Structure formats: structure tokens, C-alpha cells
Amino acid sequence: MSSSDKKKEPRQVIFNMDKEKNFPDWFGEIVKVAELADIRYGVKGFTPYPPWSFMTMDIMFKFLDDAFRKRDHLPMLFPTVIPEKNLTREADHVEGFTPQVFWIKDIGAGEELEERLALRPTSETAIYPMYSLWIRSWRDLPLKRYQRCSVFRSEIKSTRPFLRGREFLWIESHNVFATHEEALGQVQEDLEITREVVTEHYGLPVMVFRRTQWDKFPGGLNTYAADTLMPDGKVIQLPSTHDLGDNFAKAFDITFLNENNETVHAWQTCYGPAVSRIFGALISVHGDDKGLRLPFKLSPYQVVVVPIIRGKNANEVMEYCKKIESTLVKAGFRVFLDASDNTPGWKYNYWEMKGVPIRVEAGPRDLKDEKVVLFRRDTMKRESTELKGLKQKIAALGKEIDKKLRTLAEAKFEGLIVDADSLGEIEDALDKGKIARIPFCTTEMEGEECADVIKERTGGEVRGTRTDVKDIPEGVCPICGKVAQEVTYIARSY
Numbered sequence: 001m002s003s004s005d006k007k008k009e010p011r012q013v014i015f016n017m018d019k020e021k022n023f024p025d026w027f028g029e030i031v032k033v034a035e036l037a038d039i040r041y042g043v044k045g046f047t048p049y050p051p052w053s054f055m056t057m058d059i060m061f062k063f064l065d066d067a068f069r070k071r072d073h074l075p076m077l078f079p080t081v082i083p084e085k086n087l088t089r090e091a092d093h094v095e096g097f098t099p100q101v102f103w104i105k106d107i108g109a110g111e112e113l114e115e116r117l118a119l120r121p122t123s124e125t126a127i128y129p130m131y132s133l134w135i136r137s138w139r140d141l142p143l144k145r146y147q148r149c150s151v152f153r154s155e156i157k158s159t160r161p162f163l164r165g166r167e168f169l170w171i172e173s174h175n176v177f178a179t180h181e182e183a184l185g186q187v188q189e190d191l192e193i194t195r196e197v198v199t200e201h202y203g204l205p206v207m208v209f210r211r212t213q214w215d216k217f218p219g220g221l222n223t224y225a226a227d228t229l230m231p232d233g234k235v236i237q238l239p240s241t242h243d244l245g246d247n248f249a250k251a252f253d254i255t256f257l258n259e260n261n262e263t264v265h266a267w268q269t270c271y272g273p274a275v276s277r278i279f280g281a282l283i284s285v286h287g288d289d290k291g292l293r294l295p296f297k298l299s300p301y302q303v304v305v306v307p308i309i310r311g312k313n314a315n316e317v318m319e320y321c322k323k324i325e326s327t328l329v330k331a332g333f334r335v336f337l338d339a340s341d342n343t344p345g346w347k348y349n350y351w352e353m354k355g356v357p358i359r360v361e362a363g364p365r366d367l368k369d370e371k372v373v374l375f376r377r378d379t380m381k382r383e384s385t386e387l388k389g390l391k392q393k394i395a396a397l398g399k400e401i402d403k404k405l406r407t408l409a410e411a412k413f414e415g416l417i418v419d420a421d422s423l424g425e426i427e428d429a430l431d432k433g434k435i436a437r438i439p440f441c442t443t444e445m446e447g448e449e450c451a452d453v454i455k456e457r458t459g460g461e462v463r464g465t466r467t468d469v470k471d472i473p474e475g476v477c478p479i480c481g482k483v484a485q486e487v488t489y490i491a492r493s494y
């Protein structure tokens with residue numbers, strides 16, 4: 001046996017792990033067993049994505065692409081490197097991002113670059129110097145653009161595939177407007193995209209917050225973000241959108257001639273759904289003890305066809321399965337016929353672990369009766385059905401599975417919020433995997449000290465004020481005792 005053979009472990013097919021009881025281990029194991037990312041790459045926080053995760057993320061990206069395109073955003077692509085002088089042009093932004101930046105300092109055999117180049121941690125400082133040249137008059141506005149790319153941030157906390165990587169895949173949208181009012185309208189549109197894509201297509205329920213002033217995007221006026229709940233009771237930030245005001249326009253000289261022929265500064269927003277991170281949340285929320293459960297809309301294979309071959313009918317059964325496959329492919333489904341030498345039992349276990357929503361099984365008896373067996377991964381139930389009308393049945397079942405996954409996720413979300421008005425009550429709620437709702441002095445900068453106390457004593461973070469529900473503050477801040485100006489939510493987070 002060569003040394004490389006020794007490193008190869010046998011492929012695991014059956015997955016069985018209690019997700020609710022031991023979520024961190026469940027996550028690490030399913031990433032490995034379902035071949036979603038490989039942490040053996042050798043650079044902390046960087047992992048290759050094999051086909052199963054990459055194909056799923058690709059479909060997730062397409063839903064976002066469509067949502068942008070139908071709202072008149074156009075795609076573009078900027079370079080990965082940002083010259084140092086651009087990165088440092090907006091003071092708060094540079095302060096917020098510099099600790100996270102990877103720098104390129106030399107090329108070839110150690111020849112030093114005249115100017116250091118940053119690997120983009122986010123692309124405001126790459127894109128805005130160009131916007132300053134491209135935007136001339138009010139006729140060029142609004143300018144709505146986005147790019148699909150990866151960004152690089154050297155997270156200080158420990159890294160984890162998908163959830164906390166040093167390179168992650170996202171879409172970033174950068175928009176320019178003539179007025180602040182229009183920019184605020186864009187923030188609303190971004191939140192609408194979040195609801196449409198993340199909740200309707202991905203099946204993930206979210207709460208939408210305006211972040212506190214100490215936790216907003218560096219250089220912006222306000223950050224609005226959607227949080228979802230992970231199985232361990234911690235929340236994770238999904239897309240965030242930022243009202244940049246005219247701060248960046250001033251730093252990067254983005255001006256335009258208005259209708260009165262005056263040169264004025266533009267107003268900007270940016271929005272960044274991190275698809276690799278949302279994928280991490282998606283598999284965590286929808287998965288179960290048997291492995292992944294991918295939504296029908298997102299699974300690379302929506303249907304796997306498994307031939308049950310016994311003895312002499314092998315060829316007929318295979319032909320029957322090929323016919324099923326081509327019928328379903330023609331109907332527009334993503335289908336895989338598993339014609340490998342593995343046993344049917346092996347195939348069942350494997351594709352269940354991989355989370356394929358629907359399996360079609362067919363053997364000699366099904367062939368004789370013009371029937372198939374349909375298996376659905378979400379409920380692990382199977383039923384025999386006529387071959388006739390299979391397309392319609394698959395379409396209906398796919399919808400039902402997605403609805404079911406979303407309903408299950410939403411059920412966990414309900415009853416999650418607990419009212420608290422002391423540190424003890426906050427801690428108690430968090431220990432039970434809940435989110436504490438408290439009266440709070442203020443999410444302006446003055447409130448940061450109270451937030452620090454909460455963080456230190458309970459491990460919980462102030463997530464901000466809800467924008468998707470109306471909360472009316474009553475009582476006093478449990479930390480400083482001042483009259484509460486706001487209602488805020490405390491959660492442990494990723």
C-alpha cells in the first residue's frame with residue numbers, strides 16, 4: 001500500500017447523527033460525508049467545494065441573479081485586487097476592514113510592488129473610483145449593478161467551512177442614486193429580494209433588523225440585515241444591505257450634474273448576499289439525522305432513478321428506467337439515473353444522505369404494471385404510483401416537499417422570542433436556545449457600553465431593532481436603568 005492509499009478512508013454512505021443534540025459535530029460530519037467541502041486543503045479558512053455543494057450554490061446564485069435582473073440591476077465584474085490608496089480613501093471603512101485584509105506585497109522572486117494590493121474584502125473601494133468616472137449627469141442615474149465573485153477576509157475567530165471562511169462566494173450589488181430617498185427605496189427593494197429568495201426559494205425564515213450604530217457597515221449610515229436561527233440556538237446573519245448615505249460619494253468624488261446643471265454628490269447603497277454562508281445555514285436548517293434534505297428547487301438532482309435489477313430482467317428494467325429518465329429530463333427536471341454497480345440499498349442510503357428530494361425506484365414488477373415507486377426524502381415515505389402522469393406527480397410532490405421544509409423551519413422560529421428585563425432572564429433565555437427581547441436604552445453609539453455588559457455576562461449580542469415588526473418600547477434599559485428608547489433582541493450568534 002502506498003502512503004497516499006493510507007490517507008484514503010473508505011467512503012461512508014449511511015449517515016446517522018442526532019442533529020439537535022450535537023449540532024457542531026453533525027455539521028462537521030455532514031460536510032465531510034456528503035462531500036461538500038474538504039478541510040484538508042492546507043490553508044486555514046480556505047476549502048475546495050466539490051460538485052455537490054458547488055452545483056447547489058450555483059442554483060442558489062441563479063435565483064439571486066433572476067431577482068436582480070428583473071429589478072433592472074445589470075451584472076459586471078471587477079478585478080480581485082484593490083490598490084492600497086483606494087482602500088484607504090474612506091476613513092471608517094479602512095478602519096473597519098484593514099485588520100481583515102490579505103495583502104499582496106511582491107511578485108516573482110521577491111520583487112516588491114510599488115504599491116501594495118489588497119485582495120478585495122468587499123468591493124466598494126474597487127468599484128467607486130470607476131463610478132466616479134462613469135457617472136456624469138442625472139441621466140446616468142439610477143445606476144444599479146452587481147457582481148458575483150469571491151471575497152477574502154482573514155477572520156480572527158476560528159474558521160468553519162461555509163459558515164466562517166476566509167474566502168467566501170457572494171453577490172455584491174452597488175447602486176447609485178440622485179437622492180437619499182431613492183437610496184432608501186433601494187434598501188427596501190434589497191429586503192424584498194431577501195424575502196423572495198431566502199425565504200420563498202430557499203425556505204429559510206428570517207427576522208430583519210436595523211443593526212446598532214456600533215455594528216453597522218464601516219463607512220455607511222445604517223445596516224439592515226436578515227438573521228436566521230441555527231439548530232444550536234445561535235443566529236446567523238444572512239444578506240445585509242447598507243445605506244451608505246453620501247459618505248462614499250464624498251470620499252470617492254462620485255458627483256453628477258443635476259437637472260439644474262449643478263454638480264452634486266450622489267447617494268449610494270450596497271447589498272451582499274453571501275451564498276456560501278447561506279448554503280451553510282440552508283443545510284443546517286433543513287438537514288436531519290439522516291443527512292442533507294435539499295429543497296426541490298435547489299437540489300442539483302431533483303430526482304434520482306434507481307433500477308431494481310434482479311436476474312434476467314436486467315436489460316428491460318434498465319430500458320424502463322432510461323425511458324423514465326428521458327421523460328423527466330424533457331419535462332425540465334434535473335434527473336440522475338444511478339446505473340452504477342452498487343446495490344439498490346447502497347444507492348438508497350447514499351442519495352438519502354446527499355439530500356435528493358425524490359427517488360424513483362423501478363423493478364421487474366413495476367415494469368410489468370407500468371408503475372414506479374416514489375420516495376420522498378423529507379418524510380422518508382414511499383408509495384407506488386402509475387407511470388402515466390409521473391411528470392405532474394413529481395412537480396406537485398416537489399412543491400409539497402419545499403413547503404414542508406419551509407413549514408418545519410418556520411415552526412422552529414415561532415415561540416423563539418422570550419421577553420426579558422434583567423441579565424439573569426437574558427442569560428436564561430439564551431441558555432434555552434432562545435432570543436431575548438428587551439427594552440434598551442439606545443442603539444445609537446451611547447448604547448454600546450450596555451451592549452458590552454450584556455455580551456460579557458451572557459455571551460449574547462444586540463442584534464438591533466426589528467424593521468419587519470412594530471415594537472413599542474416600555475420600561476427601562478436593564479443595564480443602565482435609563483428610559484428605553486428602543487426594543488432590541490439579544491442572541492448568541494455566528
Ligand SMILES: [Zn+2]
Pocket residue numbers: 440441442447450477478479480481482
Ligand atoms: Zn442601557
